[in-house]
Amino acid sequence: MKYVDEFRDRALAEKLSAAIHAEADPARDYNFMEFCGGHTHAIFRYGVQDLVPANVHFIHGPGCPVCILPIRRLDDAIELAEMPGAILCSYGDMLRVPGSKRRSLMSAKADGADVRMVYSTLDALAIARANPDRQVVFLGIGFETTTPPSALAIRQAADEGLENFSVFCNHVLTPAAIRHILDAPEIDPEQAVRLDGFLGPSHVSTVIGSKPYEFLAEKYAKPVVIAGFEPLDVMQSVLMLIRQVNDGRVAVENQYTRVVTREGNAKAQELVDDVFELRPTFEWRGLGWMADSALAIRDKYARFDAEKRFPISEKTAREVKSCECPAILRGVKKPKDCKLFGKVCTPENPMGSCMVSSEGACAAYWTYRRAETLAEMALEAAE
Amino acid sequence: MCLAIPALVTDLSDDGMAVVSLGGVTKTISVALLDEVSAGDYVLVHVGYALHKVSEEEAQRTLALMAEGGLLDSELAEIGEAAS
Numbered sequence: 001m002k003y004v005d006e007f008r009d010r011a012l013a014e015k016l017s018a019a020i021h022a023e024a025d026p027a028r029d030y031n032f033m034e035f036c037g038g039h040t041h042a043i044f045r046y047g048v049q050d051l052v053p054a055n056v057h058f059i060h061g062p063g064c065p066v067c068i069l070p071i072r073r074l075d076d077a078i079e080l081a082e083m084p085g086a087i088l089c090s091y092g093d094m095l096r097v098p099g100s101k102r103r104s105l106m107s108a109k110a111d112g113a114d115v116r117m118v119y120s121t122l123d124a125l126a127i128a129r130a131n132p133d134r135q136v137v138f139l140g141i142g143f144e145t146t147t148p149p150s151a152l153a154i155r156q157a158a159d160e161g162l163e164n165f166s167v168f169c170n171h172v173l174t175p176a177a178i179r180h181i182l183d184a185p186e187i188d189p190e191q192a193v194r195l196d197g198f199l200g201p202s203h204v205s206t207v208i209g210s211k212p213y214e215f216l217a218e219k220y221a222k223p224v225v226i227a228g229f230e231p232l233d234v235m236q237s238v239l240m241l242i243r244q245v246n247d248g249r250v251a252v253e254n255q256y257t258r259v260v261t262r263e264g265n266a267k268a269q270e271l272v273d274d275v276f277e278l279r280p281t282f283e284w285r286g287l288g289w290m291a292d293s294a295l296a297i298r299d300k301y302a303r304f305d306a307e308k309r310f311p312i313s314e315k316t317a318r319e320v321k322s323c324e325c326p327a328i329l330r331g332v333k334k335p336k337d338c339k340l341f342g343k344v345c346t347p348e349n350p351m352g353s354c355m356v357s358s359e360g361a362c363a364a365y366w367t368y369r370r371a372e373t374l375a376e377m378a379l380e381a382a383e
Numbered sequence: 384m385c386l387a388i389p390a391l392v393t394d395l396s397d398d399g400m401a402v403v404s405l406g407g408v409t410k411t412i413s414v415a416l417l418d419e420v421s422a423g424d425y426v427l428v429h430v431g432y433a434l435h436k437v438s439e440e441e442a443q444r445t446l447a448l449m450a451e452g453g454l455l456d457s458e459l460a461e462i463g464e465a466a467s
């Protein structure tokens with residue numbers, strides 16, 4: 001247990017680890033998908049994999065908003081940034097993600113575009129107020145946690161009559177993506193990943209509640225445990241999932257009760273509903289086009305919608321050849337299956353989105369498992 | 384980007400904004416997504432908005448864990464670095 005020292009509550013980590021070892025049936029495998037990149041990060045940082053038996057597998061899901069934004073939409077954002085007189089505001093994580101021809105928002109900035117990193121939509125609004133003669137576009141990305149702040153910003157801009165502010169909306173929905181992954185084997189058996197349960201999103205669930213995940217238990221017979229982001233939360237949730245599997249039970253359980261309720265934050269939900277509507281279809285990197293998986297700005301706020309306000313040219317996006325991000329995001333491949341990992345592609349010189357965001361699977365392997373992964377790759381290449 | 388930091392609400396204004404203390408840093412955030420917030424409450428702050436109330440105990444536990452994992456510094460740096 002070399003990693004257990006990392007835990008704040010070492011005794012509890014040891015106890016949970018012992019319980020997981022005792023209860024996991026050695027005769028079977030347990031494949032659990034953690035949807036959120038935050039969980040992926042916790043699992044790696046604290047070496048949770050080493051505290052569970054070898055037959056408990058973590059499958060990294062598509063839950064990193066930076067990683068799943070398709071290159072085409074990123075190219076659009078770069079185009080918006082390059083409009084004369086425009087200011088494009090973005091959360092920091094997005095800036096280094098390579099788009100087509102490996103151009104990023106950062107390189108657009110180096111070429112003279114006014115790209116600004118903001119921590120909050122509040123900062124983007126302030127920039128719009130301070131620059132009334134410029135068009136300020138906020139690049140809205142993220143799951144259900146970052147959507148209410150974008151909604152509030154749009155409402156605020158409407159209330160203030162802030163006409164030079166708009167949002168390029170790329171907000172996406174977690175339940176739709178999980179459904180898609182479970183439906184994938186029916187569409188294409190090649191894409192089948194065996195899953196025995198899900199670690200459900202934590203902060204997303206503070207907003208939407210645990211209720212939207214109930215279909216997973218009801219329709220797909222998959223156990224779900226809404227799990228906090230701390231390593232002990234993850235371990236406890238794994239134990240809860242193992243118990244469900246062993247007992248043949250299928251339910252949505254909530255490990256994160258101290259923050260998550262079944263109903264979520266009603267005020268945030270109403271706000272999102274006022275400003276946004278479902279997009280009929282939206283493309284996710286790795287998962288392709290998915291019905292009802294993303295949000296668009298409602299017509300009544302059309303003047304704050306960058307997509308309606310500015311002409312964006314239809315371009316064909318170019319993925320970096322050999323980057324395996326799409327398969328990694330579906331849980332069918334691991335970073336070691338990418339020829340570029342650690343050789344051409346590093347966090348300093350990323351080829352794909354999974355290496356940029358600290359929540360991406362490639363970045364997690366690079367930071368915490370580099371030597372093992374490179375060794376495994378060398379071995380497989382020699383075979 | 385997905386992390387949320389617990390913060391202590393120190394001051395509230397009428398316009399849905401609040402001053403919070405975040406790992407020793409003072410920051411103005413929005414509490415417009417919450418129904419009832421008072422000074423002295425702990426809230427989970429994500430991209431400048433309070434998403435949820437948390438207990439003081441939960442807040443301290445999370446902050447300690449984040450600090451230990453080096454996560455707090457990077458999150459706070461992100462808040463500090465951002466353009467204004």
Ligand code: SF4
Nearest residue numbers: 324325338345352362
């Ligand atoms: S290592 Fe780089 S190129 Fe390969 S899948 Fe990961 S991000 Fe893409």
